[in-house]
Amino acid sequence: MAVAHGQMVDAPALAVLEHRPWWRSRLTLFTAIVGAMVVCYFALSHTLSWPAALEWTSLTGYLDRFQAWLSNQGDAATPNVFVRVLNGISSGLNTLVTWLYDAFTRLRWPGTTALGTLIALRFGGVRAGAIMLAGFASFGAVGLWDESMQTFALMLAAVGLSLAVGMPLGVIAGRSTRFNRAITPVLDAMQIVPAFAYLMPVVILFSVGPGAAVITTMIYAIPPAIRITALGIRGVPPNTVEAAASMGSTSMQMLGKVQLPLARRLLLLSVNQTILFALSMVVIAGLIGGGGLGSAVTNGLYSNPALAVLAGAAIVVMAIALDRVTEAIADRTDPAQRHADAAGWLRTRTATAAAAAGVGLATGLAYAFGAGAIYSRWTARDWLLHYVQNALDYMANPGTFLFRDITNPLGVFLVVHVLQPLDAFLAEPPWFVTFAGLVAIAFVLSGLRRAVTTALMFAVIGVVGEWQPAMHTFSQVLVATAIAVALGLVLGVWAAESRTVSRITRPVNDVLQTLPQLVYVVPFVYLFPISYIPGLLASVLYAFPVVVRLVERGVSDVAPHAVEAAKACGATRAQILLKVKIPLARDAIMLGVNQGIIMVLAVVVIAGLVGSGALGYEVAQGLQRNEFGFGVVASLAILALGIALDRVTQGNQRSQRESERG
C-alpha cells in the first residue's frame, strides 16, 4: 500500500455536513460545467488543437544535446571529478551486490536457505521462519534459484540503501514543515515520472549492471520511505512532545526517546512499503543489467510466456516473504516487550548461537555432500510450465466461451461506449474549451489555489507540445481511476467490516502490487484484443489495492465511541456504516482516491506498450529509440497530469475540512 501524501486523519471531529442551497452544491456546479463542455463539443465540431505558436519545440533538441554531452563526458580520456565520483558510486554498488550474491553462492543453496530461514526464525518467530523457508522452497521449485538469488541480492542492497537514505530524510521532513514542503514535489516526480524516461541518463552516469539497477530501484523506493516516516513523526501527539521538551530533553533525546519510538508502527509500514515498491522495479532493473528474475520476465515475454509467469510469481513470493518477515521481526522488537530478565537474555543468546550454528552446519553439510551453489535438482518447473502454458493457451484461444461471450464483448463495449466517447469529448473540442472546463472543475472542487495549479499544469502540457496525446492519456486515466476507486471502495469497506474478506484481500493486494504487469498484460491482449483495454485493466489492477488498503484502514480506524454512540441510539449496521463510519473516514477515503490516481499514472508506460498509445507509447519510444528529449517531454506531460489530478483530489480534503471548521 502506498501511503504517500499525506495528512493522516487526526482523531476525526464529528463531521458536520455543509448546507448550501442545491444550486450552489458542488455536484450541481460540476454537472453544469460538464454540460457546458458537452454543448461546446457538439456546437464546435472541428478540432482545434493547442496552437503551434504556443509550443516550445526546441526543448527536445536541448535535452538530446544534453544527453550526448553527458555521454561524451563519461568517455573522455581524463574524466573530471564529477564523473569519477559517479564511477566510484556505481562500482561501490556493484561490489556490494556482487558481494551479497557471491556470499549466497559460497554458502551453497542449503546454507543460504538456512541463513534466511534462521534469521527469520530467530528474530521473527516460528511463523516468520516458516514463511521464509517456504519462499526459498518455491524459488527452488520453479527452477529459478540463481535468478532469484541475483534479484534477492539486488533487492537487499536497494531496500537497505533506500531506507538508509529515506528514513533520515523522512525524520527531517517530519520535524520541519518547510523541508517537507520543499521535498514533496520532488517525491511526486520520483513516483510519477516513468522509469523509462530516466533509464538512459542513469545508464550514462552509472553504466549498466547491478549498480545502475540499484540506483533506478532506489529512485522509486525512496519516496514511500520518506513520506511514511515523516507521517509517523508528525503523528506523534504534540502534548507528548511538549511534555518531553518541558522536562529538558535535547533535540536528539526527543527524537530517539520520544518521536521515533512512538512512530514505530508507521516506521514499520515504511519498511514494508519500501520493500514492495522496490520489488515492483525488478523488471525495469533487469533492462539495464540487473539480471535475475527481471530478465527472466522480459525474455520470457518473447520466447516463453509461461516462464515469465513463473518468474513473476517468484518476485511476488519474495516480496510477500520479505514483507511478512520484517513485520514479524518488528512486532517482536516492540519496546513494550523488550524489558527482558536474565532468563530472557539467556534464551535469546542461546537462540542466536543455535541459529549461527545451524547456518554453519547446513553449509558444512552442503560441501560435504557436494550440493551446488544453485539448487537445480527435483524442480516442479516443467510440470508448472505445462499447466501455466495450458492456461495461457486457453486465454489465447478465441474459440472459448470466456473469450467469445465475456471478455471480447466486454472490451468492445468499454471501448465503444465509454473510452472513445470520453476521449473524443476531451481531445476533439477546441483546446480552450477543454482547458477552461477542466480548470473550472478544479476551482469548484478544490478552490482557487488548486485551480491555478491545474491551469499551470495543463499549460505546461500544451507548451511542451503534448496536448493531444495528453488528452488521450487523460481520458484513459479517468476511466481507470473511476473503476479502481469504485472497486476499491466496495472491497475496502467490506474488508473493514468482515475479517474474512480482509484476510482474503490482503494477499491479493500484495500479489497485485508486486506481480510485474508485463507478466499479465500480454494474456490480456489475447482476451481483450482491443486497443486501450489491456492497459486499462493493468492500471486498475495495480491501483485498486491501494484504495482498498486505505479505505479499509480509514473505516476500521473510526473512533469506537462514535460507533458506540450510534449503536446506543439504535442504529442498524447499515446505518452505522453509511451515516457514521464512511462520513468519518472521508479523509482516508479521499487519500485512497488520490493514491489510486498516482498508481494509475505509474502504469501509463506499460499501458502504452500494450496498445494504449499516447504518452506512454511516446515515453517507451524515447528510451528504445534513443530519442531522449522526446521521452522526457512525454514524461513531463505525465507528471503535469499527475500533479494536476493529485492537487485537485487533495485540495478537496482540505477545502472540505476548512468549510467544516468555518
Next chain:
Amino acid sequence: MSNRFWRGPARLALLGAGIAAVAVLTGAGTAAAKTGASCGTVTLNEQAWSGSTANTYVAKYVLEHFLGCKVKITNIAEIPVYEAMAKGKVDAVLEDWQHVAQYKQYVHKQKSVVLVGSNGLTGHIGWYIPSYLLKQYPEFKTWKGLKGHESVFASPEAPQGMFLGGDPSYEQKDTQLIQALGLNFKHVTVGAEPAEVARFTQLIKQHKPVIMYWWTPQYLNAQLHLVEVKLPKRFKGCKDDATAGGNVKAYACAYSSYPLEKLFSKQFATSGSPAVKVLKRWRWPSNNAQNLVAKWIAGDHMDPAKAAQKWVKSNMKTVNKWLGKK
C-alpha cells in the same frame, strides 16, 4: 550468573560457526577459478526477441564447446547496451537493426563500439497481411489494391479500417505512408512486439482480415503464412524514419532492406581473444536458419541451450567455416 555461564559457550559456538564458514569460503574460491584458460570470459548480450536468443545461444555453444571460452549472457535493452559496450561491460551484440543515431555517437564519434559486419541476415520492414486474404482479395498484393477496401479491416476502435502499428523501438513511418498514399486507414498503436503478436494472431485464428507493420526475419511469418503488401518503389531521398519530420510525400516508398550488423566493444575487438576471430566470421547462412532455431525456442519452448546444440550438430559445415577450419 547462569547468564555468564551460558554466554561463554554461546560465543564459542558462534565463533566455531564463523571459522567453519570462513574455511568453506576460502576453499570455494580456489575451486571455481579454472575455466577457459586460453579464451577467458566473453560477454554476449541477448536481446528480447527470439531471433536474438537464437544468435546468442548458438554463439555461446560454439565458443564454449570449440574454444573453451566461458560465455556470460547479459540481457540489457537495445539502446542502453551501447553505453554498456562503450564501458566494456558487454563484448558483443550479434544482431543490431541499424541504430543510425547510436552509430553516430558511439561508433564514429566516441569510437568505443566497432561495427564488424553483417550477421548474415537481411532485415526488412513492411506491411503484412495473412495469405488467406489474398484468396478473396487478390488485389491486396499491392497497396493500390487496398484503396477503397480499407473498411475490410474495420475494428471496433477503427470502423473505417485499422492499420496495426509497430513496436515503439522500431523505426516506422506508417502514419506518413497512409497519408501520402491517400489511404483511409486509422493507425492504431498496438504496443510492443509481444502485444502486436497477440493482437494479430487472435485475428488470424478467427480468420479475420488484418494489416500490420511487421518484418522479416521472424519465425512466425512462415507459421502464420504472412505475405507482404507491395509498397511503392524506393526513390532517391525517400525517408524511413518518421522522426525526421518533413513533408509526408518524402515517405511514400517501401521500407529499405538492410543487413543486420554485429557490434563489438572496442575493448573486445582489440583484446586478441580467439573468440574475436570466430565471432567476426560468425554469420547465419540464411534468414531461414535463424528462423528455425527461433521457432524451436519460442514456438516449441525448447531450452535455448539445447536448441543451439541441436542446430550446431546438424550444421557442422557452417560452424567449421566460423572456426576457420576447412
